[in-house]
Amino acid sequence: xxxxxxxxxxxxxxxxxxxxxxxxxxxxxxxxxxxxxxxxxxxxxxxxxxxxxxxxxxxxxxxxxxxxxxxxxxxxxxxxxxxx
Numbered sequence: 001x002x003x004x005x006x007x008x009x010x011x012x013x014x015x016x017x018x019x020x021x022x023x024x025x026x027x028x029x030x031x032x033x034x035x036x037x038x039x040x041x042x043x044x045x046x047x048x049x050x051x052x053x054x055x056x057x058x059x060x061x062x063x064x065x066x067x068x069x070x071x072x073x074x075x076x077x078x079x080x081x082x083x084x
Contacts, residue, residue: 003028005074008052013070016045028071033064042067049073055080 003026010026018036020026037045042064046057057066061076 003070003074005070005077009049009074009077012045012048012052013073016041016048026070028074029069032067032069032073037067039064045073049077053077053081055084 013032014020014022014026016037017032018041020030020035042062045067046062050056055077057076057080061080065072066076067073
């Protein structure tokens with residue numbers, strides 16, 4: 001599965017995962033909750049992404065489905081970038 005996110009995104013997502021091998025590639029379909037991203041981590045990660053990209057997550061995007069995989073979360077981030 002191809003990815004088109006940048007280093008900043010990958011770095012922030014990896015930092016939020018407490019149980020993901022640091023040398024493993026961050027695949028688009030990796031289940032984030034299975035690797036340590038809980039609800040508190042979702043809030044922190046969304047805040048760090050907002051700061052890094054100068055965006056604001058819409059309220060409807062702050063749901064577990066948005067944080068299911070790196071690809072799902074990148075769709076939210078890239079949608080916010082497109083709408084700013």
